[in-house]
Amino acid sequence: MMRLLISRLSMLTIVALLMHLAGCASSAPTRFYVLSPLASSKAESQVLKDDGCIALGVGPVELPAYLDRPQIVTRVSENELNLAEFDKWAEPLKDNFSRVLVENLSTLLCADAISIFPWKGPTPIDYRIEVTVIRMDGNVGGNASLVARWAIFRENDRKMLLTRQSSFSRLLSSEGYKALVSAQSRAIADLSREIAEAIKKYAFSVDK
Numbered sequence: 704m705m706r707l708l709i710s711r712l713s714m715l716t717i718v719a720l721l722m723h724l725a726g727c728a729s730s731a732p733t734r735f736y737v738l739s740p741l742a743s744s745k746a747e748s749q750v751l752k753d754d755g756c757i758a759l760g761v762g763p764v765e766l767p768a769y770l771d772r773p774q775i776v777t778r779v780s781e782n783e784l785n786l787a788e789f790d791k792w793a794e795p796l797k798d799n800f801s802r803v804l805v806e807n808l809s810t811l812l813c814a815d816a817i818s819i820f821p822w823k824g825p826t827p828i829d830y831r832i833e834v835t836v837i838r839m840d841g842n843v844g845g846n847a848s849l850v851a852r853w854a855i856f857r858e859n860d861r862k863m864l865l866t867r868q869s870s871f872s873r874l875l876s877s878e879g880y881k882a883l884v885s886a887q888s889r890a891i892a893d894l895s896r897e898i899a900e901a902i903k904k905y906a907f908s909v910d911k
Contacts, residue, residue, distance in 0.1 A: 757812070847886035871893045
C-alpha cells in the first residue's frame with residue numbers, strides 16, 4: 704500500500720513538472736527595445752551647424768516615477784496605464800532618453816563637446832539644458848505622446864535664458880510596441896530640434 708502511494712505521488716510530481724515545463728515553453732519571449740537617435744539629413748545638420756561650435760551640458764533629465772521601470776508603459780485611458788508583460792526597455796529609460804537627446808543635439812549643432820549630467824571635474828560648458836519629462840506614453844494602435852518642460856542656462860553666469868513646455872504627438876506607422884518605440888524616438892527628435900533652434904538663437908545671436 705505504501706509503495707503504491709509513493710508511486711502515485713511520484714507520477715503526480717512528474718505530471719506537474721511536465722505541465723510546468725510545457726507552460727514555460729509556451730510563454731511568449733520577452734522583447735527588449737531602445738530609443739533611436741534621429742536620422743538627420745546632411746542639409747538639416749548643416750543649417751544649424753553653420754554658425755560655429757559650442758560646448759553643451761545636458762541634464763539633469765528627469766522622468767516621472769511611473770516610467771522608472773523596465774516595462775514599457777502605455778495608456779489605456781486618461782487615468783489608466785498598462786505595463787507590458789513581455790515588452791521591456793533594454794536599459795533604464797532615463798539613460799536611453801538622455802543619450803538619444805545628446806546624439807540628436809550633436810547632429811543638429813556643432814558642439815565642441817556635449818556632457819551628460821552628472822559631469823565630473825572641470826567640464827567646460829557654454830550652455831546647459833535641463834529637461835523634465837512630464838509624460839511619455841501612447842498606445843500600440845494609435846499614437847505616441849511626449850510632453851516635456853525644458854530650460855536653457857548660460858553657464859558662465861548661471862542665467863536662465865529660456866524655459867518652455869513642449870508637447871509632441873506622433874502617429875504609429877503600424878500596431879505594436881516596435882512601432883510605438885519608433886514613434887517615441889521621432890517625438891524626441893522633434894524635441895531635440897526645438898531645443899537646438901533655441902540654443903542657436905541664444906548662442907549665436909549678435910545681441911546675446
